[in-house]
Structure formats: C-alpha cells, structure tokens
Amino acid sequence: xxxxxxxxxxxxxxxxxxxASLSGEITPDQVAKLDKLVCNDPRACELYLQLIRESTSLRxxxxxxxxxxxxxxxxxxxxxxxxxxxxxxxxxxxxLIVCFLVGRNFFSSTDQSSNMSSNQQLxxxxxxxxxxxxxxxxxxxxxxxxxxxxxxxxxxxxxxxxNNCSAGKEAS
Amino acid sequence: MxxxxxxxxxxxxxxxxxxxxxxxxxxxxxxxLLALVPNWSDADDLYQETCVxxxxxxxxxxxxxxxxxxxxTIAYYMVIAxxxxxxxxxxxxxxxxINTVAGKAMETxxxxxxxxxALQGCLEKLTVRNRELIRHCYSCTNTLKEIAEQMGRSIxxxxxxxxxxxxxxxxxxxxxxxxxxxx
Numbered sequence: 001x002x003x004x005x006x007x008x009x010x011x012x013x014x015x016x017x018x019x020a021s022l023s024g025e026i027t028p029d030q031v032a033k034l035d036k037l038v039c040n041d042p043r044a045c046e047l048y049l050q051l052i053r054e055s056t057s058l059r060x061x062x063x064x065x066x067x068x069x070x071x072x073x074x075x076x077x078x079x080x081x082x083x084x085x086x087x088x089x090x091x092x093x094x095x096l097i098v099c100f101l102v103g104r105n106f107f108s109s110t111d112q113s114s115n116m117s118s119n120q121q122l123x124x125x126x127x128x129x130x131x132x133x134x135x136x137x138x139x140x141x142x143x144x145x146x147x148x149x150x151x152x153x154x155x156x157x158x159x160x161x162x163n164n165c166s167a168g169k170e171a172s
Numbered sequence: 173m174x175x176x177x178x179x180x181x182x183x184x185x186x187x188x189x190x191x192x193x194x195x196x197x198x199x200x201x202x203x204x205l206l207a208l209v210p211n212w213s214d215a216d217d218l219y220q221e222t223c224v225x226x227x228x229x230x231x232x233x234x235x236x237x238x239x240x241x242x243x244x245t246i247a248y249y250m251v252i253a254x255x256x257x258x259x260x261x262x263x264x265x266x267x268x269x270i271n272t273v274a275g276k277a278m279e280t281x282x283x284x285x286x287x288x289x290a291l292q293g294c295l296e297k298l299t300v301r302n303r304e305l306i307r308h309c310y311s312c313t314n315t316l317k318e319i320a321e322q323m324g325r326s327i328x329x330x331x332x333x334x335x336x337x338x339x340x341x342x343x344x345x346x347x348x349x350x351x352x353x354x355x
Contacts, residue, residue, distance in 0.1 A: 015335040015342075021210040023316040034210075035269045045276050049207055050287070054342065055310070056203040057288050059212075061295065062310035 011037065011044045018051045190230050194223065197240040199288075204244040207273050208251045210265075222250045241278065248274050286352065287345055294344035302337045309334055 017034040020026040026034070037044040194201075201222065206215040226243055233242055251270065258264075295303060309319055309330075320330040 012339065015338050016331055018210065019316070019331060019334055019338065022206075022212050024211050024213060025315055025317060031265060035266050039266070039268050039272050042276075045272055049273065049277055050345075051338070051342065052207045052210065053203045053284065053287065054291055054338070054345070056199055056206055057291050058295075058306060058341075059310045060199065061292070062307045065307055065311075 011041075011047050013037075014044060014047055014051065018048065018055065022055060186230070190227060193239040194226065194243070197243055200240045200284075201243045201247055204274075204277050205247050205251065207277050208248065208270055209254070214254075218247070218250055218254055221254075222247045225250060244278060283349065286349065290345045290348040291341065293348065294341050297344060298337065298341070302340075305333060306337060306341075 013033070014037060017026065017030050017037075020030055021034065034048075038048050039045075202215065202219055205218050205222065206212075209215050209218060222243070225246055229246065233239065255264070255267075255270075295306070298306070308323070309316065314322075316330055316334070317327050320327045323330065
C-alpha cells in the first residue's frame, strides 16, 4: 500500500538520514531521530522501506552501468584506433611500392647521359617521396605508441577505481 | 556405481535449484538485510553469511513455500545474531526499530516489482549530471566523505544534492504508481 506524495512531506529528513546511514556516516543523534521516526509513524516506516529498496535497485543499476563504462570504453577506443592505424599502414605501404617502381624505372633507363638533368630531377623527387614515406612510417610508430599508452592509462584508471572501491569498503 | 551417479545428479539438481531461487530473490534478501542494518558494508557482510546459512539449512526448506519469505526470516535471525555479537554501541538502532521494520518488510507488496521498473524509467528522466551523481555515489561502497573529496565538493553540498535527486526519483516513482492505479 502506498500513499500520495503529500503523505510523506513531513518526513523529508528521512532522505538525508538514510543516505548518511548507508554511507556509515550517521551520527548518534541522527540514529536516534531515524529510530524515533520509523517506530512512531507507519508512514515514515513505509517511506524508509521504499527508500531502502530503491537504494538496493540504484546500487544494482550503478554497478551494472559502471562495468559497462570501465570495460567498454577501452575496447571501443582500441578498436577505432586500430582501424585508423590499419588504413595508415596501407597508405604507407602503397607509398613505398610507388617509390620502388619509380626508382626501378629510373635506373633501368637506357640513355642516362642524354636525360641527365631530368634524371637528377627524378632522383630528387624520388628521394622526397621516400622521405615522405619514412615520415609516414615514423608517424605510424608514434601513433601506435600513443595508442598503447592510452589503452594502458585507461586500464590503470579502471584499476584505480576498483581499488578505491575496495579500499573504501575496507575503510568503512 | 549407479547409486553414486544418481546421488551426484540429485546433488547437482539441488545446487542448481538453490542458486536459481537465491538469484531470483537476491534483491529482496539484500533489501531486507539493508532495512534492518542500514549500512552498505555491514549489509554486504551479512548477505554473504546469510547465503552460507541458507545453503546449510536448504534441506529444511519446504519447496511449496515462498523461498524469499523463508530467506528473509533466516536473514532476520542473522541480524539478531550479528547484533548480539557486535554488542552495544551508540550508533545502533533499537530492537523496536528492527521488529517494526522486519514486520513491515515481510508484507510483500505486488507493487515492489512495478516500483523497481518505474525507478528505471525515472532514472532515464534525470539530467545527465544527476544520473552521473547517482552512478558515482552508488557504484562503490566509498563513504560520501571520500566521494565528496574525489569530486572536489563539500560533504554538505553532496548530501543536499543526493538527497534532492533521491527525493525527485521517489516522487517520480510515486507519480507513476498513481498513474498506473488510475488506468
């Protein structure tokens, strides 16, 4: 049997008393107040029970969503970054193949002397492309390192959260 | 050999049935304990001890009766034993409180399941900020003082904020129940 909200208006302090009690921070005065309220009025007792049941449900809900936050974010993040790295790898390898083909065509040229100036131009261009490819590979390495660091940090955060919880439990 | 197999099979069935019933009634037993010992840490310890006791006494359970009610009765006696063991202290609620709450809590209401469902809907209606506050305060057993320090706010403001959100959640659940009654 439930009552309308107005029936509970006199007992708004029960909210704070329940919160303090669950957290283990209730004072002796507050204990006495909660005791008196619940024992002397059936409506207060009913509100108290409803708040306790809601607290149990809220804890189940919060624990479930917390697991989702801690476990899913690193894997999602890792997956997206891996995908990006994969595409960057393809681009880098393709650049290297192009460099190789251009270089091979250049060295297999039969009339090197007549095309000296244009060949020198090609050498410079090839070197530029090679340098570009190398910088892409360097960037790739850097991104991979950052990715590992982020995944490691998120993992550490999750551990710290879990430790805080267990430490808090032990403390209380 | 056949007898041994049959016994093993029967024990497995018994274990599975016990786990099923306990899982179904987990929230009810936890809430019952929490109502009698309103402190997360103590109630968690008592729940574990109660589960062991329930398993020890499972042979006495009559399957035609309500498992939840049987488990809550045993939980009540676990609380009484716990109070005797822990002795007197100023923080303790009176025996009259325990008896009043235990009696009222045993009156299972059909509304309990609906209230829980309504609460999930009300949580979705909260602002992101308030939902995160609830999530933060209920996802682990840190004291509110510790949580306030982590959040960089005063303990008094955290109490007020949490109390306000709990109040609005409860009002929302009550409103949904009133609406359901009018249907």
